[in-house]
Amino acid sequence: NAGVTQTPKFQVLKTGQSMTLQCAQDMNHNSMYWYRQDPGMGLRLIYYSASEGTTDKGEVPNGYNVSRLNKREFSLRLESAAPSQTSVYFCASSSGQGEGEAFFGQGTRLTVV
Amino acid sequence: GDSVTQMEGPVTLSEEAFLTINCTYTATGYPSLFWYVQYPGEGLQLLLKATKADDKGSNKGFEATYRKETTSFHLEKGSVQVSDSAVYFCALKNTGFQKLVFGTGTRLLVSP
Secondary structure: OOOEEEEOOEEEEOOOOOEEEEEEEOOOOOEEEEEEEEOOOEEEEEEEEOOOOOOEEOOOOOOEEEEEOOOOEEEEEEOOOOHHHOEEEEEEEEOOOOOOOOEEOOOEEEEEO | OOEEEEOOOOEEEEOOOOEEEOEEEEOOOOOEEEEEEEOOOOOEEEEEEEOOOOOEEEEOOEEEEOEOOOOEOOEEEOOOOHHHOEEEEEEEEOOOOOOEEEOOOEEEEEEO
């Protein structure tokens, strides 16, 4: 029962470094999402993919890129990390149909120094 | 655009106390409404949901009723336990859209 798997769980980057956060789901879901969670801000949508082959910007896309590699995998890339990107990142997936619930990964705690 | 407003936390209660966490929303159309819970160090998990007006979602002793007239979806539990300590998020998903919109979350602290 893997559900949604994110890697890594923790990461420290220096300003200007790049990295890719990986996400995979095994529930055959069409839709996948990347959120960031900051104190007092709740969860804010960075990017989402309604189906394989499509991606769309969310509320806070600047500084990020995404790739929907196949139906299972949806990665988030930081090309040049900034301290403002210090956050907890969550990947989620849902069937995308009707009122299907979203399933979340355990999160990646990223610190940019 | 669509939005969700939750009461500020933290909410601090003693065990067996009654819990209410307020949630109101702004949305066009007829959204589905959700409560998610996040335990320390974990991702979010669905607690309950309601898909149309006057529906009541319930799970683990928690309840919330979809009130279209007041655009609200308040979370209630009659008797909280220490194990209920977590952050609770209200969210909506509008018809035809893929995105979940979250509130800012409310931290609940329950002491013995």
